[in-house]
Every structure is written in structure tokens, then in C-alpha cells.
Amino acid sequence: MTTPLPPNDHSSSEISDTEIPQSAVPSARQLFEVLVREQSGSLLAFIRAVCHDRSIEDDLMQEAFVIAWRRLGDYDRSRPFGPWLRGIAARCAMKRRRTRGAVFVDEATLESLTQHANLFESSRNHEQGERIDAVRECVERLAEEHRTVVRLAYQDCHALRSIADCLALSEENVKKRLQRARAAVAKCMQSKGLLA
Amino acid sequence: MTSESTPNADREPAPLPPVVDLDARDRFVDAVISIALTTTEVSRRARIDSLLHAATEATKHGDVGRRSFLFARWRWAGIAAAAALIVALVLWPSASGSSDLLASAARIETQASDRSFDFRIDPPPFAREAPPLFGRLDVRDSEHMLLLLDYPDGTRIVKGRDGARSWMRDRNGMFDEGGAVTWPGWVAQEDGGLVVDSIATLIASIDDHYEIEVPQATTLPDGEPATKIAARLRVSADVDGNRTARRGVEPIEILLWLSPSSRRVLRAEVKWDPPMPRFHDMPPGEPPARRGDPPPHDGPQSGGPPFQPPHPGSRSAGGPELSSQPPGRLTISLKSVNPFRDRHFSPENFSLSK
Numbered sequence: 001m002t003t004p005l006p007p008n009d010h011s012s013s014e015i016s017d018t019e020i021p022q023s024a025v026p027s028a029r030q031l032f033e034v035l036v037r038e039q040s041g042s043l044l045a046f047i048r049a050v051c052h053d054r055s056i057e058d059d060l061m062q063e064a065f066v067i068a069w070r071r072l073g074d075y076d077r078s079r080p081f082g083p084w085l086r087g088i089a090a091r092c093a094m095k096r097r098r099t100r101g102a103v104f105v106d107e108a109t110l111e112s113l114t115q116h117a118n119l120f121e122s123s124r125n126h127e128q129g130e131r132i133d134a135v136r137e138c139v140e141r142l143a144e145e146h147r148t149v150v151r152l153a154y155q156d157c158h159a160l161r162s163i164a165d166c167l168a169l170s171e172e173n174v175k176k177r178l179q180r181a182r183a184a185v186a187k188c189m190q191s192k193g194l195l196a
Numbered sequence: 197m198t199s200e201s202t203p204n205a206d207r208e209p210a211p212l213p214p215v216v217d218l219d220a221r222d223r224f225v226d227a228v229i230s231i232a233l234t235t236t237e238v239s240r241r242a243r244i245d246s247l248l249h250a251a252t253e254a255t256k257h258g259d260v261g262r263r264s265f266l267f268a269r270w271r272w273a274g275i276a277a278a279a280a281l282i283v284a285l286v287l288w289p290s291a292s293g294s295s296d297l298l299a300s301a302a303r304i305e306t307q308a309s310d311r312s313f314d315f316r317i318d319p320p321p322f323a324r325e326a327p328p329l330f331g332r333l334d335v336r337d338s339e340h341m342l343l344l345l346d347y348p349d350g351t352r353i354v355k356g357r358d359g360a361r362s363w364m365r366d367r368n369g370m371f372d373e374g375g376a377v378t379w380p381g382w383v384a385q386e387d388g389g390l391v392v393d394s395i396a397t398l399i400a401s402i403d404d405h406y407e408i409e410v411p412q413a414t415t416l417p418d419g420e421p422a423t424k425i426a427a428r429l430r431v432s433a434d435v436d437g438n439r440t441a442r443r444g445v446e447p448i449e450i451l452l453w454l455s456p457s458s459r460r461v462l463r464a465e466v467k468w469d470p471p472m473p474r475f476h477d478m479p480p481g482e483p484p485a486r487r488g489d490p491p492p493h494d495g496p497q498s499g500g501p502p503f504q505p506p507h508p509g510s511r512s513a514g515g516p517e518l519s520s521q522p523p524g525r526l527t528i529s530l531k532s533v534n535p536f537r538d539r540h541f542s543p544e545n546f547s548l549s550k
Contacts, residue, residue: 036247040240041231049220049227058243062250069251105223112220120228135232148421148456155233156411156423156456166413166421186225195225 032069039085040065041132046086046117050093050105060096064089082121086114116196123193131194138188146181149174310336312532320468320524333528340541358541371543406430406450414453422453422462460533466526 043064047057067088068075075084090110105113123131139150152163153174164171189195218226317329331345343355351367363373406427414424427450449467454460539545 032251033244033248036244036251040244040247041235044235044243045224045227045231048230049224052223052227058246061243062247065247066250105220109220109223113224116221116224120224132228132232135228139229139233144457150229151233151456152413152421152423154230156413157234158413162413166415182222182225182229185229186221189225189228195221 032072035068035081035085036065039082042082042117042121043085043089045120046113047089047093049113049117050090050110056096060089060092063092067092080122083114083118086117090114119196120194134192134194135185135189138185138192141188142181142184146177146184149177150181150185153178310334310533310535311530312534312536313528314531315529316525316527317523318525318527332531334536334540336536336541340536342541354543356541356543358539358543363543365543373543413456416453416462420462421456423456425452425454426450427452461530463529464527466528468524 040061043061044057047060047064048054051057051060064085068085071088075081094107094110120131139147142150148167149163152158152166153160158166160171160174163169164174167174169177186195311334313333313335315331315333317331319328327348329345329347331343333344334342339357339359341357343353345353345355347353347367353364353367355364356362361373363371365371407430409426409428412424414422416422429448447466448469449465451463451465451467452461453463455462
């Protein structure tokens, strides 16, 4: 008897239950570990897009994964794990918004972000883990003046003012370059099937 | 497999660019760029460990009561999941103290070809009165390089490798070739490999023994924008509280200025703190150094040759001046990346005058 692998599995082949030695059967904990490793990057991207606050994103991630761990039995394995996990994270974010007054996105934006995240993860052209590398490639392809501001802003985490001083530009000019750079990266991602 | 990374992700959360006026699509792109450029392998692993720890705690408190059910449900995925775990453990790079910023700079430098650097050598602290030396280093690969070292009295040493031979013209204009040509320790290692043929080597030396500071946006003296990274050797001590032998052997400080656009290393400063040579290692009656002497680079530690300060005005064959011991500080600036001519590294190509 053969069984199809789950959507998030690394292998693309089918495996036979009869070929699985008992010693090789992983615990739920091991399987959860695989899912955490697979999903932590894309979940972080989603949470960062939602809350845009690095001081609370780790808390939200932890909350989402612990709930997923607790409710793993409820997960419908015929469906992808990522959207289910992001659904949990979205509810955690909204709950935090209501109870602690945190300023996140509104529900319409949240829904839209969820769709973008789902498309990003379901891209058939890239294996798990290659998508972030594909985004890096898009950044590499930027014109130098755009790549410079992107790296100073995102990688080196400088404030707009600091970048403006460093490059002898106005803050408005830096903002514009960032905006154009994001648009160019978005276009590149779109061409790779990573963005609608 | 994702190799997420960034210099700042392991430290205090840094502010993100403002997104108040972004729509959902731009906001998502903004987040993905940020993740792509700001998560280190170290922080990614730390985050995963933290998440798994949280799950463990939840289990301990009895929050997960359906493990046997889960076990049965997931059983069929056993081989693939175990394989995924093994692949993850084998292929994911081990945690290192260097950031992705440094890693990407190392990648760039590894791919680099013809480069020309200006350099400056400052003497170690115990010979502070000795003047700095200035020179140029042209590098194509470990078999093609050229070193010009200018002395305060107007003389110059030129050393080269042209693919077929190692050669040298000393301060007296004498030509030598073959095994007698030695290179300073900060240029070539004993096995002939180059230390600064690629800045990648320097970057690779920045390991967990170094504290890496948050990169800073800055400009070089010529106005070019650069990202500055400082790595400082952590002070280590043995059980008796004595500093360990790393001092003097490894740089105590490495400063790098990277191009924000290309990630190339535009400038590097490497600082050592070699201990003062022991008095009985010196020739009788010789002080460690005098004004006007080249900086003494020999020292007694690490099995190196005994300290031999050069005689004032001496024009030796270039041995003591270019010995294998580190100076106090080495500053290298990238001057050009233009291709050299075919015979650039040949001795016939160089005169002795500046």
C-alpha cells in the first residue's frame, strides 16, 4: 500500500508503510519540529507584515506555534499546514489588537496579507526555503542606487535620517528610492510567481 | 534550504522602515525583503529552538493530550520526516559568530580577481616611535601578486610572484629569485597561501571569539558611503586569570568598511597587540626600536624567530622587515579592481624608484 506524502513534506515520491521500520517512525514532537523548521520563516514574514514591530513578533510566533502544537490533532492533513498556521497567527494578532490596543492592520488588510502569504508559499517554482533566496536575488538585481538604500534600511537597519545623511540626500528622496526599490522587488517577485 | 541572516537580528530589535502609507501588497513585500536581508542563520536557529522549547513547556504542563493519536496519524510520514530532519542537521550550516553581511562580503571577495590595495603598516605598541611604512599590494590570485614596500629613507622593496617564480628586489637593488624570497606573515603563510589575497580569509577569521558590533552607516575619507563593521577579540583568560595565548597571535580588532551596494570590502583595519619581546631575546645592547627604524615585526612568541631589531640605516635583504610576526596595525584600502596587464607581475616590469 502506498500513501501520498503530506503537502509540506520534503520528498516528492511516495513511500510504503510496510517499508517503515518502527525505529524510524518519528514522534509527534519530531514531526512538529519539521513543521516548525519549515514554517518559521514564512510565518515570521506574515507576522512582520501584520504587526511591523520586531519587539512583539517573536511573542506572536511563539503563541501561534504553541496553539498549533496543542491543536495539531484538529489539523486537516489534506490541506496545507501553512495557511492553517497563519490563520492561528492572524487570530492571535487580532486578539492582541483588541486586548492590548496594539496598532496592527485592519481586517481587510489582514485578509489581503493572508492571501499574499498563501500565494508566496504555494509558489510551485520554488522549494521550501528557496523563496527567501529568490527575494534576495530580486534585491541583488536592483539598480545600485536602490540596492544601496535597501541594504542600509533593511539589512543594516538605519533610520531614514541616517541614510539621508550618509548618502547626502533628503529624507524624502530616500523614501522615494525605497518606494521604487520595493516596486522593483515586487515586480521581480511577481515574475517568479511569488506575488500576485 | 533557507540561509536567512542579518547582522542585527541577533541583537536588540532594530526599527523597520515606516509602512504606514503602504497597501497590503507593498506591506508584504516590505516584510519579505526585511526577512530576506535581516535574519541570520544563528537567529533563525535560536528562534526555532525557542519555539520548540515553548512547545516542550506546553507538553510538560499537560496541554497536549493527544500524542498517541498524533503518532498514529503521522506515522505514514515517518521516513520522509526523519530524512528531512537528517538533511536539516547535515546541510544547515553550523552557527557561526559572523553575520550574513560578513558572509556575503566573503563570497564577493572569494570571487574577486585583479585588485590593487594601498596599505599602511604601523608598528606594535612597544615600538611606537618607529615610523609607519606604506606600500601597495597587487593581487590576482595566490600565484600572481606584487608587493611594494616603501621605506622612510626613500628605498623600496619589491616582491612578486608571476605564476612561474617568486622574486624580489631588495632595498639595495639586488635581485633574488626562488626559495630565498620570503613574504611577510600578513601577506603569505608558511605554506605559500596568501593571507590577504582574498579578504575572505580575513573575514573567515572573524569567529565566535570576536564580538561583532552593529554595522554603522558611514563615509570613507573620499566621501564614498560605506557600512562599517567592527569585530573585537573577546578577552579570554585561563583559570588563574591570565590572558590566554590568543593575544599577539590573532588580531584584537578587525574593522571593515563595506560598499553598501556591492558588498566589496573597501577598507580594512587589522590591529594586533603583540607582547613586548623579552629582553633576553634581543641582541645585546639593542633597544626594541628607534625613531627612523622600520617597525620590528619579529617576536619570540608562537615559535617565531627571536626579535632582531634592524640596525639604523641597514639595508638587509628584506628578512627582518618582512618577517612573519604581526605589526601593530595593518590598514588596507581598495584602490582599483581594473585588470592588470599580462606581465604586470614580472620583475622586469618594475624599477626601484618610487
